[in-house]
Amino acid sequence: MTLGPVSQAIRSRKSMRAFSDRSVPQALVREILELAAFAPSNGNIQPWKVTVLTGKPLATALEKINAGLYTNGEIEQPEYRVYPEKLAEPYRSRRYACGELMYTAFGIPREDKPARIRQVLKNYIFFGAPVGLIITMSKEMDLGQAVDVGIFLQNLMLLATERGLASCPQASWAQWPQRVRDAMKIDSDQKIIVGLALGYADDGHAVNDLEQPRIAADDFVSFDGFD
Numbered sequence: 465m466t467l468g469p470v471s472q473a474i475r476s477r478k479s480m481r482a483f484s485d486r487s488v489p490q491a492l493v494r495e496i497l498e499l500a501a502f503a504p505s506n507g508n509i510q511p512w513k514v515t516v517l518t519g520k521p522l523a524t525a526l527e528k529i530n531a532g533l534y535t536n537g538e539i540e541q542p543e544y545r546v547y548p549e550k551l552a553e554p555y556r557s558r559r560y561a562c563g564e565l566m567y568t569a570f571g572i573p574r575e576d577k578p579a580r581i582r583q584v585l586k587n588y589i590f591f592g593a594p595v596g597l598i599i600t601m602s603k604e605m606d607l608g609q610a611v612d613v614g615i616f617l618q619n620l621m622l623l624a625t626e627r628g629l630a631s632c633p634q635a636s637w638a639q640w641p642q643r644v645r646d647a648m649k650i651d652s653d654q655k656i657i658v659g660l661a662l663g664y665a666d667d668g669h670a671v672n673d674l675e676q677p678r679i680a681a682d683d684f685v686s687f688d689g690f691d
């Protein structure tokens with residue numbers, strides 16, 4: 465069966481963690497954001513807000529965020545739980561396998577903890593992407609609106625894919641809400657939900673060849689009432 469454009473975008477999108485320094489025009493980012501905003505949201509409240517940085521403002525913000533990050537003993541309280549405190553099976557194993565595949569693609573051995581940490585820290589430079597987006601919603605919002613934001617995020621990524629752009633969604637930014645808000649001049653009433661690295665892929669980098677597997681539909685669906 466030939467895949468239509470939506471199916472193709474869904475099948476070819478994947479998280480890219482190495483970018484070229486080719487810039488992305490503002491008009492292109494704006495077009496993607498305008499289209500992504502056609503995402504449905506409960507009550508059509510459209511709870512998402514987006515801060516988009518590139519060039520000098522991005523470099524300045526990243527410098528500020530990274531100063532002393534994880535080294536000055538400070539930690540912040542994330543404004544939502546990115547994972548449950550104890551991730552149960554089968555999710556725990558899936559998360560572990562995801563990390564192992566990623567570090568293998570980066571050529572980092574399991575026991576090389578410093579190299580793993582250096583890789584994790586690349587989250588906080590958007591993996592070198594020329595454009596960084598931070599998606600927020602009002603602190604009053606809850607799980608219901610997080611669903612809306614997730615749909616909006618997927619729209620963004622699929623539209624980016626369709627335009628030949630690479631992206632990586634990043635909950636990492638939610639670990640440092642205060643630093644991110646301060647450095648990126650985001651209103652204090654906003655909660656940091658997720659970031660998105662956006663740009664053109666560095667095709668020469670093996671980490672972008674990484675294909676994360678999916679479980680079969682029969683492992684997550686229960687059907688009833690069909691012939």
Ligand SMILES: Cc1cc2nc3c(=O)[nH]c(=O)nc-3n(C[C@H](O)[C@H](O)[C@H](O)COP(=O)(O)O)c2cc1C
Nearest residue numbers: 477478479480562587632633634635636637658676
């Ligand atoms: C909400 C969300 C948050 C994520 N946060 C991170 C992150 O902080 N850092 C990262 O490298 N990948 C992050 N990812 C990417 C996932 O690891 C990736 O989507 C998953 O392994 C499946 O791979 P794929 O996106 O290539 O299909 C995130 C994905 C989602 C949907």
